[in-house]
Amino acid sequence: MNIRAQPIRTTCPYCGVGCGVLARPDGEGGLDISGDPDHPANRGRLCVKGAALAETLRPDGRLLTPRIHGRVADWDSALDMVARRFQETIAEHGPDSVGFYVSGQLLTEDYYVANKLMKGFIGSANIDTNSRLCMASSVAGHRRAFGSDTVPGLYEDFEEAELVVLVGSNLAWCHPVLYQRLAAAREKGLGPRVVVIDPRRTATCDLADLHLAIKPGGDAALFNLLLAENERRRACDGIFLPHVSGLQEALHAARATDPAMTGLEPEDLARFLEWWIDTEKVVTVYSQGINQSDSGTDKVNAILNCHLATGRIGRPGMGPFSVTGQPNAMGGREVGGLANMLACHLDIENKAHRDAVQYFWQAPAMAPGPGLKAVEMFRAVEEGRIKALWIICTNPAVTMPEADRVARAIEGCDFTVVSDMMEQTDTTRLAHVLLPATGWGEKDGTVTNSERRISRQRPSQPRRGEARDDWRILADVGRRMGWENAFGWNSAAEVYAEYAALSGVAGGLGSDFDISAHAGITSAEYDALEPFLWPQSSRKRGGRFFGDGRFHTPDGKARMVPVTARAPQPLCPAYPFRLNTGRVRDHWHTMTRTALSPRLSRHMAEPYLELHPQDAAELGLQPAELAEVDSPHGRAILRVLVTDRVARGHPFAPMHWTGETAPSGRIDALVPWLTDPLSGQPASKSAPVAIRPFAAG
Ligand code: SF4
Incomplete structure (x- = not known):
């Protein structure tokens, strides 16, 4: 009789969705991987990256011993x-x-x-x-508006909403299980209407009732226009507004916004404003397209302003929602x-x-x-x-x-x-x-996922070397x-117990992050810890924040921030293209793990450059030819993918590949040290570049 080993309940190490994983030793040194049906983030679902986790556990390339100046050393000497x-x-x-x-x-x-x-x-x-x-602009925006870095909502708000607005978020590729949850809700006929705001026509647009191909950098302008229109239509929330300061200043800045900054057709813009204002349960989800900008914090606050002015925060199906990139x-x-x-x-x-x-x-x-x-x-x-x-x-x-x-x-x-x-x-x-x-x-x-849920990662394999x-x-x-x-x-349990105790001190000073209910946790309790939402204290357990109108500013009110919408820095003739960078579906960061899985490499086999057909024609580039992409800071050689999914002048390249032979995709070598002044987050989606056919030799 084949008695199968009990699965170990752990968490996926890739994106911020934080899916629960069942890892069952297969008896041959590997693992059978499946989604944990009891984990609230994914209820048994996994995306392709999570499902391929077992294939990335090969010993290839592992560092097995300490090294000093390249030579094998013992731990004591190295430490x-x-x-x-x-x-x-x-x-x-x-x-x-x-x-x-x-x-x-x-x-x-x-x-x-x-x-x-x-x-x-x-x-x-x-x-x-x-x-x-990845998310520093969200942190800075939260702290400006709420007085604390607190994500107000929960994943279930995506399903309870009547309108989900995805701005600067390719959820289908970057947070696939959240996308699956949204798609499943819509299949049942219960799910929300979906608007995607993104200069690119991404895979997420497959789910969209409306895709707004906004001009790069036009997001703050769009949400300023939304704020002004809410006020013009008397759609701000008179009951919630006593919990908010700065409305008039924010409105003054919003009213000065030129709609042309969004680059949208008037009827598309009008439809978006109408849908948002006429729908009570709205969740606005945002990610790197907002954060990775030299005005990322202002963009975050432009979104938060709209939710604060209308009281759409911290209640079921309502709120701004920053989804984090990393686990x-x-x-x-x-x-x-x-x-x-x-x-x-x-x-x-x-x-x-x-x-x-x-x-x-x-x-x-x-x-x-x-x-x-x-x-x-x-x-x-x-x-x-x-x-x-x-x-x-x-x-x-x-x-x-x-x-x-x-x-x-x-x-x-x-x-x-x-x-x-x-x-x-x-x-x-x-x-x-x-x-x-x-x-x-x-x-x-x-680890903690984007909705503040803390889950255990548990070992399922002997450590290497x-x-x-x-x-x-x-x-x-x-x-x-x-x-x-x-x-x-x-042990890790002792570290956790100490930091849970420190969180109780923090809770006493007014911090939302208080898990002091776990301060005396034993190793056995730590081993058995179920996924939970913070806070976990004598004052509050889990749930949403701010629906009661109480914030962490000195006067207890949320702060609306006046935002002057700014276009990205102008291009110059030497570098006339604005390069957008981001993830692909099946790889993670610099591919040290995902490249070990052949099936993950099948989706996108090599680095590439998405280029609009007119740009390609003017540059004399045919599909699948190699292009040299230069900026003042670096160079990449990329296979051209001619597509109208990107706008003219705004090519896209994924960020994962390294390598020194063509095609070579060290994309971040091209991106300048230009950062948001408040958050310090780099503007990774608007690198000025030149493009030309690659001449080998
Ligand atoms: Fe892992 Fe994210 Fe995929 Fe979930 S959605 S399985 S956390 S990569």
Whole structure:
């Protein structure tokens, strides 16, 4: 009789939907993967990436032992060297001469330990994350409007809404299970009307009742027009408005908006305004098309303004909804994983908050204020102000804007440590010390998805080689730097219990992020933890926020922000195209895992450039020919895909590929160090480029 092993309940490591996964050992060293029918995010569904997880667990390319200057080393030698070089650098040049660059792929426990080490013990806030490239503008927008970084709604709002507006979000490819949920609701005849606002005609448009092919950068103008029209039609919510400040100032700015900035036909614009205003239950979902802009925070606030003015927030089927790109971008926010945040959503610029965290940690050297955001951090590396850098679970030599420049900066850094599960990435090749980390299937901890749901990632495989969990590596270094007690955990459960206890302190200071109900959690309870929504405290458990009109600003009111809609920076004759970048359906980031699955590579086999037919004709480019794409910062050689899914002058290229032979797609090498002034998020969707036929040789 074949008795099958019990499945292990875990969570997908890719996008921010945070689907529950059942991983059942197949008896031959592999796993059978299926969707967890009991996980509230996906109810048994998986997209193709999640379904192919078992195919990505091959040993190919894994980093199995520590390396020092390329040579195999033992853990003690490697950790001693990291601790010693960081201590020496701090002693000679001060705490701000070191930096950590981490990742939304890390588990919350990893993130917590990294933050504690840098912000409480080293005494600098120079820890930032690749989530800066993904959702920092949403964080900044939330904090401006709500006084806290709180996502108000839940996934079920997508199904309960009567109108879902997807703006700057290719949900079908980037959050596929949410798209499936929306499509299923519509198939039952219950689901909402769908509007897609995107310069490209993406796969998500298959579901759209209306596609608004907005001019790049026209989003703030569109939502300003919506706000002004709500007021003109007396459709603002007189009952909710006493909970909101700044309406008149926001309206004044909105009324000054020129509809031509949207590039939309008047009848399409009128239809959108009518649908939004005449529908009570509206959810506006936004993602990188909003966030990745040099005015991303203003775009977020233009959306939030409309929901606040009409009271469409925090009630079933209503609200603005930021969907995060990475599996634990939210968990990173919860432990203060951004250079301008403190743990548990506390404010690093608030002395009382800093003091409370310092007291809880018994920390010797609390960071006095914000540190360097991602682009600023690599500029500091380039300029020699950061002399010791630890990159954890991310590949910035490919993914940062001006990636070639970033690679040169890392190469020139006095001391670079890279923790990674893979041996050969563009970034690991630049490390002085390489530390092998566990990967999905081996790691143990928690992640938080886009709706604030915390789920466990549980190990289902033996760890490869000498790989260690990231939190443990960081704690090992912290102990070697002299902080034995503060970094003395024995398990991920103990780390979680500590940060749950800290969240209770934060809750006492008014933070929404309070999971202090778990402060005394035992290892057995942690092992058995079911997916749950935060907060979990004596004051509140799960649910939506802000429907009661209570916000976290000093006067308790939400703040509407006057937004002046701005066009993107003008192009010049030398670089006359505006390149849009983004994901494809079946690959993840720099493909270190998804490229291991042949079926995932079948969808898109190589990097490409989507080009409008008239642009292609004027450039003398035929379908499938190679094009050279240049910007002032880098170059890529891409196969041309001629399509009217993109507008004239606005080509698109996916961000995943690396490689030095044609076609080569280091797309972020083309993107400038242009960021939103508030959030520090780069403008990854509007890189000025030149395009010409590629001449080999
Ligand atoms: Fe994983 Fe996202 Fe796909 Fe769910 S939708 S299976 S979380 S990649």
